[in-house]
Amino acid sequence: MRRLMYYMTRHPLSLAGTTLTTASATLILIMAGMQLIGTEGSPYIGILAYLILPALFVLGLILIPIGARRANLARRNKSGKPRMPVLDFNRSSTQRTLAVVLLLTMVNVIILALATYKGVEVMDSTEFCGTACHSVMAPEYTTYIDSPHARVACVECHIGSGAGWYAKSKLSGAWQVVSTTFDLYPRPIPTPVHNLRPARETCEECHWPTKFHGDKLDVRTRFASDEANTETKTVLVLRVGGVDGEEAHGIHWHVDPRIQVRYRSDPSRETIYEVELTDEDGAVTTFEPGEPAPETADEPLEWRVMDCVDCHNRPTHIYGQPATEIDDAIAEGRLDRALPYLKREGVRILRASYDSHEAARAGIREELVSFYRDQQPETWGAHETSVLQAADVLGEIWTTNVFPTMNVTWNTYPNHIGHEVSDGCFRCHDEEHESASGAVISQDCFGCHALLAMEEEEPEILAMIAAE
Ligand code: HEC
Ligand code: HEC
Ligand code: HEC
Ligand code: HEC
Ligand code: HEC
Structure with missing residues (x-):
């Protein structure tokens, strides 16, 4: 036992490995425990607990023997002893060490299995797909949550059931995590999706000809x-x-x-x-x-x-057009039809480009207000709140269809x-x-x-x- 401790600590690398492994295992267990008692975390907690910490955990496990071997080499160089440690199974200390190593390995396997299982669950969740990659998936997620399929998980269409596609998509998923982290993804994300699973196996699970x-x-x-x-x-x-x-x-x-x-x-x-x-x-x-x-x-x-x-x-990733978005908003009463030329001006204003959602909201408000103030002063005097409300609705239409950070604009994704x-x-x-x-x-x-x-x-x- 003491020998094991000695191996795990005597080289700085082993010591670092031991610390890393113990600390990440403790954190994984604490976070899993927190989820068990129902503390709802953000997807980031899931990513940390089941994707990043397990990686550190494994890294620690790898560092321990590397350090131990380095220390051994150093000692051998000094004393001329044999290169590998001599294992004498008759010695009770060796037996005890072996038992402890076996026990620790089992614990490690359990922790890793738990983390892998939960990690896959996290990666499959809509929150992960839609929000973990933040600005990257913002267009797809925004259009999705307002669509007839908002209750269908991303993976239902993008992965579907079956082990082969599952493994394939997990691999490309892993690549996506890497490319997002290092900012390697293309903007806009290209369409069509060339390796989308055949619709017979996804759409037709719910709709059939x-x-x-x-x-x-x-x-x-x-x-x-x-x-x-x-x-x-x-x-x-x-x-x-x-x-x-x-x-x-x-x-x-x-x-x-x-x-x-x-x-x-x-x-x-x-x-x-x-x-x-x-x-x-x-x-x-x-x-x-x-x-x-x-x-x-x-x-x-x-x-x-x-x-x-x-x-x-x-x-589900349904992007609107300026004209039809305004038609829908007037029909639903979100835009006030009494405002003269609202359709014509709305379409004109929505077609302008802006560098960010904030700039768009401000610019659209500015444009609409100046149209009514300068050219329809009576309307402006009598319906100022309606005009300001209309500006907000136009801003909302712009920001749910156009995403400057991803170079997504009107008709980037044709229907x-x-x-x-x-x-x-x-x-x-x-x-x-x-x-x-x-x-x-x-x-x-x-x-x-x-x-x-x-x-x-x-x-x-x-x-x-x-x-x-
Ligand atoms: C109802 C099925 C369905 C659901 C649910 C779904 N998608 Fe899609 N997704 C599609 C289809 C269909 C395409 C376009 C495929 C094509 O044209 O090749 C697509 C395309 C994409 C694209 C490529 C860009 C584009 O718009 O063509 C991304 C990225 C994407 N989806 C991400 C997501 C994310 C993230 C979610 C969950 C928030 C999700 N999808 C949910 C069916 C779905
Ligand atoms: C998990 C089940 C599920 C899957 C998978 C699924 N759908 Fe649907 N789909 C639904 C449900 C439920 C509705 C009805 C939603 C409503 O009435 O608001 C719907 C509605 C639709 C509609 C009508 C939309 C409208 O505007 O009324 C179309 C078209 C459609 N789905 C096509 C597809 C296609 C194409 C795919 C594959 C890419 C697909 N669906 C995959 C469950 C699914
Ligand atoms: C040739 C093009 C085409 C193909 C292929 C196609 N659809 Fe459609 N589908 C349409 C059109 C067009 C509509 C009507 C659109 C509308 O309501 O605006 C429609 C309507 C639907 C609706 C709504 C039905 C209703 O009565 O409101 C569903 C659900 C749907 N399709 C699912 C599917 C599924 C699932 C498949 C694959 C098995 C499929 N479609 C293949 C063109 C197509
Ligand atoms: C191959 C099939 C097909 C042919 C041919 C076709 N259409 Fe259509 N058309 C459609 C579909 C599908 C829609 C509904 C699209 C949607 O759901 O938005 C549509 C929608 C329309 C609309 C409504 C647009 C809107 O949303 O206000 C008009 C108008 C129209 N078609 C005119 C025509 C005329 C005129 C012709 C003959 C020259 C024609 N179409 C030929 C498939 C067709
Ligand atoms: C990839 C090519 C392709 C696309 C895209 C396509 N079609 Fe077709 N469609 C065909 C072919 C091929 C035929 C058969 C023509 C023939 O037999 O003369 C056909 C036939 C049809 C028919 C006649 C079916 C019958 O009863 O015989 C309708 C209706 C139709 N298409 C509607 C649509 C609509 C609506 C869309 C768009 C939403 C669409 N098609 C998109 C290739 C296509």
Whole structure:
């Protein structure tokens, strides 16, 4: 026993190792204890307790034998004794030392197992993914907490169940921790995510193709850029479709498991070249693009099987557009429609760029106030609080969609669901992708939706529905 103590302390390195190991083990146990009795910590406590301290713990364990060996070498050089310590198992002191070493090893293994288990749990938590990396994940986290999937953990979509993907993503997760710490990540974080787990194994755990059917009536409220911010309605019937028994139709026809659509694109997936359709009988049709793919050796084009994410690339990290964000805010009563030209001015002001969220809030307030004060003095006199409130709401819209520290601005992350802001569906449905027999991928408006009203003040169709 005394010999063990001697080994653990006689070289400065061993001494440092012993101190490090003991101290970090004590801290890990205290923090685990605190969590057990329910003291809620921030994700930083979790990172410290289960990621950083265990690393120090292992470092200490490594230092002890290194120090001991150095000390041994030094002693041997002096006395000419054998290089390795002679272990005589007949000696009771050796037996005791061995027992203590075994016992300590077991304790160490338990502490490390606990720390590893908890460490994985911490890394899987949404708080860790979303906030530990702070400014890096701010755009993704901010858009996520306000989305239909706010209750779905990051790992449900980014990792999903299954050991293979789990190990893979943990490795890339470890790399992300390192690159965040040392500021190596790209700004903005690139999209698409090329190694995202196939949607069949994530999205389809909760939504499956046979679950959608029929059409969906979609009424969108818009406000014009005139003085009155005139309210209009756009009415669409989206042919959501899906798989109904033997038949698949409408928009979700693409995810019928009996067929497959594959395409080749540039790495951003914004420009789609060949599209290949394999139908239920196995017959293959290739639609060649209007412009052939550039063949460059250093940027190989990827073939990809189309899945949910090719249309729903923004199911949760949903970035708005100035116009539609203002429409929503007026419709919900957060912005006062009585303020003349609010829509027009709001869109103009939101498009300006600022270096930080603080600068944006201040600059937006300044711009809006000076517009009403200088050009609409009556409104300014009568509705000053409304104008100031509107400035705050515009500031909120800007800061939840634009992130200067990450170089994320309007439309950095295009949404592929429609065709208004990015090409979306029209990346393929452009009437230019053509098969050998001359068929094209259709741009017939009616195939995807019936457009019953387009920015109309009083759409007849809504009056008809209301009258029924
Ligand atoms: C409902 C599923 C879902 C959830 C939950 C989710 N993501 Fe995503 N995430 C996606 C999809 C889909 C993409 C875009 C994939 C593509 O286009 O290749 C994406 C992309 C990203 C990107 C790349 C940048 C971008 O916007 O394209 C990051 C970083 C990211 N997610 C982080 C997170 C974090 C952090 C969380 C938890 C706070 C989270 N995600 C939760 C589905 C999800
Ligand atoms: C853990 C379960 C879960 C997973 C995984 C999941 N979703 Fe969802 N999703 C939901 C729930 C629950 C809702 C309904 C939310 C609501 O009604 O507010 C929803 C809503 C939606 C909607 C409708 C949104 C809207 O505006 O009404 C779409 C589209 C969608 N999910 C697509 C996806 C895609 C694409 C993926 C994979 C990248 C995915 N989901 C993964 C549970 C999930
Ligand atoms: C070809 C593009 C495309 C593909 C592929 C696709 N979707 Fe959709 N999906 C849409 C469109 C378009 C809508 C209607 C959007 C809207 O309501 O604004 C929609 C609507 C939905 C909705 C809401 C349904 C409703 O009735 O409100 C869910 C949930 C959904 N999709 C999930 C999925 C899942 C899961 C997959 C993969 C199995 C998938 N989608 C594949 C384009 C697609
Ligand atoms: C990667 C290319 C691609 C993209 C992106 C794409 N489609 Fe398609 N879509 C196809 C192909 C290929 C067909 C089959 C064309 C044919 O058979 O003539 C098709 C067919 C359709 C059909 C007809 C389905 C049926 O009942 O036969 C609809 C509806 C449709 N797409 C809607 C959409 C919508 C909505 C989007 C965007 C949200 C979209 N598509 C995006 C490739 C694509
Ligand atoms: C390949 C399918 C497809 C075709 C073809 C198509 N659209 Fe659309 N369109 C969509 C989808 C999907 C949406 C809904 C997107 C969303 O959820 O925001 C949409 C939305 C719209 C909107 C509403 C925009 C808004 O939010 O105010 C208008 C207007 C529109 N389409 C017009 C047209 C017209 C006109 C044509 C014919 C030239 C056409 N579309 C052809 C898929 C299609």
